[in-house]
Amino acid sequence: xxxxxxxxxxxxxxxxxxxxxxxxxxxxxxxxxxxxxxxxxxxxxxxxxxxxxxxxxxxxxxxxxxxxxxxxxxxxxxxxxxxxxxxxxxxxxxxxxxxxxxxxxxxxxxxxxxxxxxxxxxxxxxxxxxxxxxxxxxxxxxxxxxxxxxxxxxxxxxxxxxxxxxxxxxxxxxxxxxxxxxxxxxxxxxxxxxxxxxxxxxxxxxxxxxxxxxxxxxxxxxxxxxxxxxxxxxxxxxxxxxxxxxxxxxxxxxxxxxxxxxxxxxxxxxxxxxxxxxxxxxxxxxxxxxxxxxxxxxxxxxxxxxxxxxxxxxxxxxxxxxxxxxxxxxxxxxxxxxxxxxxxxxxxxxxxxxxxxxxxxxxxxxxxxxxxxxxxxxxxxxxxxxxxxxxxxxxxxxxxxxxxxxxxxxxxxxxxxxxxxxxxxxxxxxxxxxxxxxxxxxxxxxxxxxxxxxxxxxxxxxxxxxxxxxxxxxxxxxxxxxxxxxxxxxxxxxxxxxxxxx
Ligand code: ADP
Ligand code: GLC
Numbered sequence: 001x002x003x004x005x006x007x008x009x010x011x012x013x014x015x016x017x018x019x020x021x022x023x024x025x026x027x028x029x030x031x032x033x034x035x036x037x038x039x040x041x042x043x044x045x046x047x048x049x050x051x052x053x054x055x056x057x058x059x060x061x062x063x064x065x066x067x068x069x070x071x072x073x074x075x076x077x078x079x080x081x082x083x084x085x086x087x088x089x090x091x092x093x094x095x096x097x098x099x100x101x102x103x104x105x106x107x108x109x110x111x112x113x114x115x116x117x118x119x120x121x122x123x124x125x126x127x128x129x130x131x132x133x134x135x136x137x138x139x140x141x142x143x144x145x146x147x148x149x150x151x152x153x154x155x156x157x158x159x160x161x162x163x164x165x166x167x168x169x170x171x172x173x174x175x176x177x178x179x180x181x182x183x184x185x186x187x188x189x190x191x192x193x194x195x196x197x198x199x200x201x202x203x204x205x206x207x208x209x210x211x212x213x214x215x216x217x218x219x220x221x222x223x224x225x226x227x228x229x230x231x232x233x234x235x236x237x238x239x240x241x242x243x244x245x246x247x248x249x250x251x252x253x254x255x256x257x258x259x260x261x262x263x264x265x266x267x268x269x270x271x272x273x274x275x276x277x278x279x280x281x282x283x284x285x286x287x288x289x290x291x292x293x294x295x296x297x298x299x300x301x302x303x304x305x306x307x308x309x310x311x312x313x314x315x316x317x318x319x320x321x322x323x324x325x326x327x328x329x330x331x332x333x334x335x336x337x338x339x340x341x342x343x344x345x346x347x348x349x350x351x352x353x354x355x356x357x358x359x360x361x362x363x364x365x366x367x368x369x370x371x372x373x374x375x376x377x378x379x380x381x382x383x384x385x386x387x388x389x390x391x392x393x394x395x396x397x398x399x400x401x402x403x404x405x406x407x408x409x410x411x412x413x414x415x416x417x418x419x420x421x422x423x424x425x426x427x428x429x430x431x432x433x434x435x436x437x438x439x440x441x442x443x444x445x446x447x448x449x450x451x452x453x454x455x456x457x458x459x460x461x462x463x464x465x466x467x468x469x470x471x472x473x474x475x476x477x478x479x480x481x482x483x484x485x486x487x488x489x490x491x492x493x494x495x496x497x498x499x500x501x502x
Pocket of ligand 2: 023173
């Protein structure tokens with residue numbers, strides 16, 4: 001092992017404290033994997049009202065955060081990631097965080113998200129300084145922690161504790177940049193001197209993510225393909241040009257999956273455990289999902305599934321358009337999701353036309369998600385963009401063959417069924433390119449044919465289940481990135497310190 005590092009990871013969500021999507025799985029699994037490799041890693045999260053009391057640990061100190069001339073009071077607590085000896089700092093402020101959902105209510109963003117995540121960012125830095133534990137590197141994730149990277153490089157650039165801190169900033173989704181009207185800038189505590197196109201200004205608005213992209217020592221995203229895509233106008237959402245200015249410092253590290261939680265051989269949420277060599281349990285899991293979804297027990301037709309946030313980015317409208325065609329052939333579909341109210345209605349309405357073949361379950365249900373990956377024959381994911389995607393990886397691990405659009409992490413994790421890939425034992429899924437209902441329909445028809453070919457189907461299930469998708473590889477890549485950030489910071493300081501003065 002390289003020498004042990006002290007790493008502070010900061011995120012807006014982490015399993016099992018609070019989860020809305022894949023970020024939570026990453027913020028739980030990456031610290032665990034780094035800890036197993038001998039690093040001293042600690043995690044910081046907001047202390048949301050919905051975090052179970054048993055996970056909240058003990059209050060350790062108070063916080064006085066003054067960003068815009070008024071002091072906001074808070075506190076910080078210390079707890080542990082369950083089953084792993086990783087300290088977790090929870091930043092408390094009941095006014096900001098005593099809410100059930102971390103970001104929104106009924107699909108609408110809280111109006112004070114800017115204040116909430118600026119308070120969080122600054123509160124983390126004050127809390128960690130109080131512990132006296134100085135990390136070697138600070139790792140921020142997504143727009144919620146972008147202000148933290150900016151504070152380290154402005155307010156705290158000459159702070160005795162934080163001065164010269166190397167930073168890594170991970171973009172899990174460029175679709176959420178933290179954009180606000182420019183007149184809100186004073187509420188962040190940051191100065192107008194930063195409001196220019198090379199920092200916080202974005203088409204006349206305030207863009208918090210831009211600040212982190214400008215200041216972070218190293219930037220990464222969650223797959224190689226997405227790291228490339230976001231530097232192009234088609235995927236850059238207005239930031240492609242700015243990201244290209246940091247091209248040398250921008251990499252992609254594909255996420256992993258945590259096999260202690262996502263393994264059909266041991267998963268306590270599923271009806272029968274199974275493995276690539278003993279697949280019989282998967283049939284029982286299919287029956288169990290058909291029961292849960294109120295669908296008839298049918299072995300002879302494939303069960304398609306989706307488990308997702310219902311947002312445009314995920315191509316839900318394409319599924320709505322394509323479903324009639326494969327349902328007409330007798331297939332079944334189970335859909336678990338929540339999100340955009342319009343997409344919820346569209347999915348439910350389309351599903352209602354096929355009461356004996358489709359079950360749409362609106363809501364968020366973690367155990368049910370496990371049962372669906374286990375019971376499904378195929379998992380549909382026609383994302384318009386997908387930074388990494390964990391659900392297709394869970395599907396691979398559970399032998400549900402993913403049907404994906406070739407983009408971002410989907411392109412990097414699923415290998416298409418072609419004669420050559422099949423012969424080499426590499427084929428794990430069905431991949432299509434255009435973001436259209438026609439292309440998705442063709443892919444689902446390939447799935448229907450594949451379902452008739454038991455030998456190929458089983459070979460593909462096994463190939464997916466046997467793939468090593470563990471965090472060990474990804475966490476080693478993060479360690480290399482942390483070390484790069486540390487070395488780059490040392491070099492920068494060596495260049496700015498005049499030896500003649502010493
Ligand atoms: P994203 O982070 O963009 O939502 P990912 O594929 O990275 O996509 O991760 C999604 C995570 O959220 C997975 O762990 C998936 O199982 C879970 N998930 C999404 N929607 C639901 C739901 N409705 N119920 C339970 N789990 C869900
Ligand atoms: C984001 C992305 C998803 C990724 C997850 C974890 O939510 O949308 O693709 O897997 O972050 O990195």
